[in-house]
Amino acid sequence: MKPAIVYLAPEIPALSATFVYHEILALRKRGFHILPVSVLVPTAAALEQEALDMEKETIHLYALGMPSFLAALLTIAFSYPGRTASALRLLIADISSVGLFTRSTAGLSYRFLAAARLARIINKNNCIHLHAHFAHVPTDIAMYAARLAGIGFSFTSHANDLFERGWLLREKVERSLAAVTISHFNQLFLEHNGANSAKISIIRCGVEPAGCRLHCEKRECYTVPRIGSLGRLVEKKGFDTLLLAAGMLARQGREFTLEIAGSGPLLEELHACSEREGLGGMVKFYGPIANNKVPEWLSRIDLFVLACKQDKNGDMDGIPVVLMEAMAADVPVISTTISAIHELIQDGVSGLLVEPGDVVALAASIERMLDDAQLRRRCISGGRTMTDGEFSQKLNIDRLAELFTNMG
DSSP, rough: OEEEEEEEETTTTBBGGGOOOOOHHHHHHTTTEEEEEEEEESSSOOSHHHHHHHHHHEEEEEEGHHHHHHHHHHHHHHHOHHHHHHHHHHHHHHHHHHHHTTTHHHHHHHHHHHHHHHHHHHHHHTEEEEESSSHHHHHHHHHHHHHTTTTTEHHHHHHHHHHHOOOSSSHHHHSSSEEESSSSHHHHHHHTTOOOOGGGOOOOBBBOOOHHHHTTGGOOOOSSEEEEESSSSSHHHHOHHHHHHHHHHHTTTOEEEEEEEETTTHHHHHHHHHHHOOOOGGGGEOOOOOGGGHHHHTTTOEEEEEEOOOOEEEEEESSHHHHHHHHHOOOOEEEESHHEEEEETOBTBBBBOOTTOOOOHHHHHHHHHHHHHHHHHHHHHHHHHHHTTTBBBBHHHHHHHHHHHHHH
C-alpha cells in the first residue's frame, strides 16, 4: 500500500510554484494519498481548474490561528509527553544555534506552535510521512511536526530557501529521512554547509513535454521576431538586463517585439526602463499567465530569454521551470550561467548562456540566435533531449515515488 503523505508548502496552489501542485497531482495518479497543507492562503493562486479544485481541499495552517495551535500542543503534551519533550529539545537546540534574542528565534517558536497543530492533522488523517517543499519555513514546521506526530519527514530545497534563508540546513538534513534538492549545485551548497551527503537526493522539478507541445503544430512564422520572457517581476529575474539589451538592439536597427509576462513589485520600474530605452511599442507587459495557458503563449514566441542574476540580498534562481517549459515547447532559449542553470542549458547545444548582468553579451546572444537558423535548430533539438530525459516530469516523479515507497 502506498503511504499517505502530508505535502506542506508556503502556498498551495501558487502561481509562482506550480510545480508543487503538479507534483501532488502526478503522485496521486501513482496511487499515493496526498493531503495538501499550505502555510499561508495563496496571494496569487494558480488559476487552472485542477488548481482551483485542490485549493478547496487544502488546509491553510496559519489561518487556523494561535488558539488552535496552543490547544493542539496541550493535547499532544498530555497524550505524548515523550514526543513533546523530544520536540522541545530540538527547538531549544535550534534557538541556541540561531541566537536567543533574534528574529529567527521568534519565528522558530511560532512555527513550533504551528507544528503542533499540523501534528494533530497528521495523526487525525493517519498520514505516515510528511514532505515539505522549500527548506526554510515549511521545513522548520515539518521537522517539529514530524517529531510531535511520531513520523518521519523529508523536504525539497530549491533556491531562495537555501541562498538567502538557509538557516539550520545541516540540522534539517540530519533530522530528515531524505533531503531532496533540484540540482548538483544545490547538493554542493548543502554539503558546504555541513550537510550529510548520504541523505541528499537530486530530483528535478520536471515538466510534462506533451503538455508543453500542445500548440507547437500551430506555431506561426512572423516577419518581425517575437522575444518572450516570463516570471515574477523581481530583481533576480533580470528583466532590467533584458530591457537594456533590447534597447541596445533597437538602437542598432534590429526589429523585434518583446513580451514580458508576469506580475510583481518592479512593474512600474520596468515600464520606466522601457521608456528610457526608447522601446515604446516594441515591448508589451503581458501580465500574469495561468500555467495551462503558458504553452499557447509560447507557441507565439520565437525566442525565450530569462536573464537571471543574483539580487542585492543574495537570492538567485535555481533552475527555473519556465526555461524547461520553453525548451519542451521547441522554443530556443537564452539564459545566464548563474546557479544551476547550466545543468539544464548547455551553451550552444540546448540554448545559449551569458554571464549575469552582461547587457552587451545578452544583446549579442539574442542577435546570434535570431540570425542563425542552424543554431536555433540545434538548440531546439538539444532542449527536447533535456526535457524528454533528465528534466521530464515522469522520470522525476518515478524517483520521488520510489523515495516515498521506500520510506513507507
